[in-house]
Amino acid sequence: MDIALAQSIMMQRSAATYSEAQVSLLKKAMDSESSTAVQLLSSMPLATEGNVGRNINTYA
Known part of the structure; x- marks a missing residue:
């Protein structure tokens, strides 16, 4: 029984x-x-004009 326990x-x-x-x-x-x-996200350029591509809608 000791062997089984071990x-x-x-x-x-x-x-x-x-x-x-x-x-x-x-x-x-x-x-x-x-x-x-x-690294992937930092390599992508931001939008240069307008509001498109600058904000993320987290409400939806």
């Missing part, structure tokens, strides 16, 4: 470590996507 604990620790690694990888991927989106 195996269960080891499996839980292994699963927790695997989950932590997945979360870490997800955070890195999201940071990478975020920086890519910022």
